[in-house]
Amino acid sequence: xxxxxxxxxxxxxxxxxxxxxxxxxxxxxxxxxxxxxxxxxxxxxxxxxxxxxxxxxxxxxxxxxxxxxxxxxxxxxxxxxxxxxxxxxxxxxxxxxxxxxxxxxxxxxxxxxxxxxxxxxxxxxxxxxxxxxxxxxxx
Amino acid sequence: xxxxxxxxxxxxxxxxxxxxxxxxxxxxxxxxxxxxxxxxxxxxxxxxxxxxxxxxxxxxxxxxxxxxxxxxxxxxxxxxxxxxxxxxxxxxxxxxxxxxxxxxxxxxxxxxxxxxxxxxxxxxxxxxxxxxxxxxxxxxxxxxxxxxxxxxxxxxxxxxxxxxxxxxxxxxxxxxxxxxxxxxxxxx
Numbered sequence: 123x124x125x126x127x128x129x130x131x132x133x134x135x136x137x138x139x140x141x142x143x144x145x146x147x148x149x150x151x152x153x154x155x156x157x158x159x160x161x162x163x164x165x166x167x168x169x170x171x172x173x174x175x176x177x178x179x180x181x182x183x184x185x186x187x188x189x190x191x192x193x194x195x196x197x198x199x200x201x202x203x204x205x206x207x208x209x210x211x212x213x214x215x216x217x218x219x220x221x222x223x224x225x226x227x228x229x230x231x232x233x234x235x236x237x238x239x240x241x242x243x244x245x246x247x248x249x250x251x252x253x254x255x256x257x258x259x260x261x
Numbered sequence: 262x263x264x265x266x267x268x269x270x271x272x273x274x275x276x277x278x279x280x281x282x283x284x285x286x287x288x289x290x291x292x293x294x295x296x297x298x299x300x301x302x303x304x305x306x307x308x309x310x311x312x313x314x315x316x317x318x319x320x321x322x323x324x325x326x327x328x329x330x331x332x333x334x335x336x337x338x339x340x341x342x343x344x345x346x347x348x349x350x351x352x353x354x355x356x357x358x359x360x361x362x363x364x365x366x367x368x369x370x371x372x373x374x375x376x377x378x379x380x381x382x383x384x385x386x387x388x389x390x391x392x393x394x395x396x397x398x399x400x401x402x403x404x405x406x407x408x409x410x411x412x413x414x415x416x417x418x419x420x421x422x423x424x425x426x427x428x429x430x431x432x433x434x435x436x437x438x439x440x441x442x443x444x445x446x447x448x449x
Contacts, residue, residue, distance in 0.1 A: 129289065130324045131331035137282050138335020143343060144275035147336065149373040150350045153360070156433075156440035159353035165272030166279065167414055173280025174419030181287065188290040196292065199407065199417060199424035206424050209406025210413075210431015212398050217432060218439035220395025221373060223410045224296040224403060227396065228329050232336030233345065233372065237380045241396035246306075248400025249299040253314035259405065 138229050147229045149221025156218055205261045216248075267344035269351070283415055291324055294412035296403035298325050346372045363448040390447065406431065 144166060145151045155163035180186070181194050188194050199206070217223055220241055222230060227245060231238040252259075283293045300315065301322040309316035339345065349369040352360070360368065367375040375382070382388030403409040406428045408417065414432070417425025 127324070127327045130291075130327040131334070133282055133285055134328040134331025134333075135335040135338075136278065136331075137328075138332035138337075139339045139343070140270070140275050140278050140335075141332070142336045142339035142345070143270040144272065145269055145346075145350055145372070146275065147372060148346075148350050148368075149378065150352050150356070150360070150368045152436075153440060154352050154356040156436045157353075157356050157359055159356045162272050166276040167410075169273060169276025170279040170283070170415050171418045173277045174283045174415055175421070177280065177284040177287075178419045181284075186288075188288055190290055192290060194287050194290075196287070196416070196420045198420075199413075199422045201424070203424060203427045206406050206413075206427035207431045209402050209404070210428040211402070211435040211438075213402030213406055213409065213428075214432040214435020214437075215439050215443070216395050216398025216400075216402055216435075217410075218436035218444070219391055220399060221378075222395075223399060224299060225329070225332060225409075225411060227399070229332050229336035230373065232333035233340035234337070235373070235378075237378065237383070237392060240383070240392045241399075244393045244396035245400030245403075246299050246302045248397040248402070249296075249404045250303045250308055250315075250400075251397075252401045252404040253300070253303060253308065253312050256314055 137225070138232060141226060141229050142233065147222065147226040147233070152218060152221045201261060205259075208260065269348075279415065280419075283411075283419065289324075292412075293416045294408055295325075295329065296400075296409035296412060297322060298329050299400050300404060301325065346370070363444065365448075387448070402435075 141147050146163070146166060151163055154160045178196065186194060220227070222241065224245065227238055227241050231242065286293050301319050304315045304317060304319045350372065352368050357368070360366070365374045365376050377387055377391040379388070383392065399409070406413065408425070408428065410432065413425040413428040418429065
């Protein structure tokens, strides 16, 4: 059980190191990205997608199975574009304001910035609010 | 020789490794979507009794909680033992000018603007807007859009999903409006 969990801790550990050492967790790098003053964040997102897309293509082409022998299937995103645009806009406001997306808010906490607990608690409250209002929102 | 480890790491190291982490998760039979842990947190706190959206077995998301826990540990190690942010964030000179207009100078020795993000900043309304409202919008928006930067930008776009492209365009338009229109109004 613990061993099964260890690989996820390990992968997360790698991500935490990378996000910190390449300054993705910095409010300033997010701000700079939206000012179009540096290639750094675009390079990171672009090359991550390039590697991901190549890997996904090879997985599909060679019908690669996961470690349990199951076919690797990636659920298609469905429905009208509405929710993706509205939700995306709201997420973008929060992303630029707090300088963090859901991963980095935890990683900044890991660097010792305990005040990020406020952001995490409110992010959970935001998710809760969405869940409660879900039927009333355009999707 | 080992100096590089203490320097900030370039994009061409970070990006491909993030792509590899995503592919490893696929191989483990999982999907890369960090904002899902926020939903899981609601379920663990008991929101499933009141609301169908949170009514699922959170144990199926245990791996994601461990993944984030590993990330917190990684960030701690990078900050504590791999030189953290000792040299500050070397932002572009143009960005520095824009920040100065907002009375922000802490990029020289911090990861984040201590003027807006710290316990002390919470004694002013700015601190609450940035830390609390910012977090709320991220949590609300990620679930409304069905994913965050990991779910849409990395895994969605890697899988050539047009819906994820809509979401990512939304992320960027929202961010641009915040940085260029709302933030200057709010911090002027």
